[in-house]
Amino acid sequence: MKMTAVHDLIGKSSGLKRGIFFLILLLAVISCERKFDFFEFDCEDCYQEKPDYGPLIIYFSIDDENDFVLYTIYKGDFEDCVVEYADTAFFKEEQIDVPVDEYYSVEARYVRGGDTIHVVDGDRFNLKRENSECDKKCYYFKGGIIDVRLRK
Secondary structure, three states: OOHHHHHHHHHHHHHHHHHHHHHHHHHHHHHHHOOOOOOOOOHHHOEOOOOOEEEEEEEOOOOOOOOOEEEEEEEOOHHHOOEEEEEEEOOOEEEEEEEOOEEEEEEEEEEEOOEEEEEEEEEEEEEEEEOOOOOOOEEEEEEOEEEOOOOO
């Protein structure tokens, strides 16, 4: 390869890098100017007084082999073994009141062909305050949705 061909190749590569850099910079500027808010807020769904507890929503697989599911709610990570609550689910969705502003993990125990299957999921359950959308102070729940359904 001649020296001029190598120089041309390096020059084209630098131009491509420069173009990609400016494209990334442009996208960063545009994304900072525009707020993407996929969460639609309804002032009817909020609390004026700050709640200490809220509904943790848990999804289960209820089927012919599992007409009920034993489950345990852990405060923090499952591995920390700090049990908050344990019960039996008879429905595909359960709502359990728990203290807010915590991370929760749920372990569900299913039976498949004589084997026990453990499904674990977790989510942070926060209390947020909305300051701009509503006339009065407004607290709402964010997160706290846990899916311990069996995969098909």
